[in-house]
Amino acid sequence: MNIGVLALQGAVAEHIRSIELAGGRGVAVKRAGQLAEIDGLIIPGGESTTIGKLMRKYDFIDAIRDFAKEGKAVFGTCAGLIVLAERLEGGEEPHLRLMDMTVARNAFGRQRESFETDLEVKGIDTPLRAVFIRAPLIKEVGEKVEVLSVYNDEIVTARQGNLLASSYHPELTDDYRLHELFIRMAQERGR
Numbered sequence: 001m002n003i004g005v006l007a008l009q010g011a012v013a014e015h016i017r018s019i020e021l022a023g024g025r026g027v028a029v030k031r032a033g034q035l036a037e038i039d040g041l042i043i044p045g046g047e048s049t050t051i052g053k054l055m056r057k058y059d060f061i062d063a064i065r066d067f068a069k070e071g072k073a074v075f076g077t078c079a080g081l082i083v084l085a086e087r088l089e090g091g092e093e094p095h096l097r098l099m100d101m102t103v104a105r106n107a108f109g110r111q112r113e114s115f116e117t118d119l120e121v122k123g124i125d126t127p128l129r130a131v132f133i134r135a136p137l138i139k140e141v142g143e144k145v146e147v148l149s150v151y152n153d154e155i156v157t158a159r160q161g162n163l164l165a166s167s168y169h170p171e172l173t174d175d176y177r178l179h180e181l182f183i184r185m186a187q188e189r190g191r
């Protein structure tokens with residue numbers, strides 16, 4: 001499976017490493033034309049406002065929306081989750097509007113800006129090591145969205161068909177099982 005990582009800003013090399021550990025081929029995606037060559041796309045963590053601006057500038061908005069509507073898999077991590085959301089709290093302009101969820105940015109506040117924890121995730125047999133960095137939270141989801149994990153009663157991993165989202169950074173540890181799950185999602189389209 002060729003898995004692209006949107007390479008406009010953020011944690012690109014780390015995702016490529018995790019994709020390769022999970023048995024996929026990682027590709028840095030810098031132009032919208034490259035979407036034709038990949039089976040799944042990861043939108044990395046970083047700064048969502050910046051990623052959104054660059055996506056508009058380099059014509060990625062409609063291109064990624066079409067890619068997802070064809071049934072190809074898309075995975076947003078941290079800032080990437082914010083970019084996937086249909087709605088953002090605080091009246092901020094959403095970006096791709098693909099996943100039926102309302103997201104709060106920087107939802108952990110200053111005291112707990114960054115931390116690591118072990119998370120139960122549906123579909124993964126033992127807890128996943130997760131790194132949260134100024135992480136967003138999913139405040140509300142539509143009926144097509146399946147909640148895959150919660151942390152302190154808040155939703156931090158979710159799936160809607162071919163779309164996957166995590167509040168945390170799964171690429172900053174050696175635990176690449178969420179990348180394995182995503183590669184399986186990308187394979188489902190190929191059948």
Ligand SMILES: NC(=O)CC[C@H](N)C(=O)O
Nearest residue numbers: 045046047048078079134
């Ligand atoms: N680690 C991250 O991706 C942080 C996301 C950042 N807080 C944002 O709003 O874009």
